[in-house]
Amino acid sequence: MVLKPYAEVLADLFYPQRCVGCSRRSSDVLCRTCFEALPEISPPTCGRCGLPTAFEVYGCDGCRTVELAFDGARAPLRYEGVGKGAVHALKYEGYRRVVERLMAPLMAGSLAGMRFDAVVAVPLHRARLAKRGFNQAELMGRAVAGRIGAPFLDKLRAVRGTRDQVELAAPERRENVAGAFDARGPVAGSVLLVDDVMTTGATLNECARVLKTSGTREVHALTLCRTC
Template sequence: MHLFKYDRRHTLAAPLGALMRQHGADLLADADCVVPVPLHPRQQRACGFNQAAELAAHLGPPVVQALRRIIATPPQTGLPAARRHGNVRGVFAPARPRRGWRGRGGTMRGARVVLVDDVATTGATLEACARVLRGCGVREVRALTLARVVRRESP
């Protein structure tokens, strides 16, 4: 995961995406499309690629860039849960789907969407994106991530 996310190993997208496709088969089976969590353009230039979009390309259903990140935020890494939710409030907005979406006259209304990200920690980013998608008339939003951070209670 670290090599893919921080060392820009694009070639890992295919095998990691295959793992996601296998483990998320139930979520993907009747999905109309997958929507990657977007990066702000400045963040994408700095990273060189959007990890969520790279993974989404290997999941099967059409990839739709239905969201855009309108505010560049500091990384969520290291932030407590309350700050993570505040950090992504108002950050995402609808984007007119450009590629890969043929159904429903090009709108997301009534769609079953799988939202894709690389890592889920508190779910703040996924919740913020899902809120925007539901506001666009998406019928059902499911989430699929490569990894989930699990915090253990102190003994």
């Protein structure tokens, strides 16, 4: 048996985790350096799609001509650097601690006192859920719901599989998710719809459309990250 060097044993004792940003040992999910390097999306932003803007608007050049079913979108981080690392740590490595320690506080903090009647997560198709073992959006949604004092409701289901959206253009993304979701009964009032990343908003848009068709009055999208 090869014993670890004394310094490494001490490091494991006092810093038992690795930072999701730089992979160095850390006392929490992020080291201080990576925490300070979080790619925050600061105001002003577009109230409709969440993109950074020169001043507060509702409907910017990026979304003004796009039909959106959700009433607003927010994300505290850009999908780059440490933000991207946090998403990958959860989604592909199953590091769930990052949800409560980093994601939920940032996401709930970005809502600026907004109130919702329910929190709903973007669902995974059963085949993808079986392969991954969990739905990252549901973990995030439940954690955010607990922080804002709203019930988490399992009101959306994926009724068919879809292609991975990563390499698809915006029109292809919309076509890919069209008709992919269904509602498990009505959700009244105002709903917070949660996912991990927003790129074109196609998935969130289709889920919001389904919710509104089932009777939801307002749908606001919340993700940890968005591409900018």
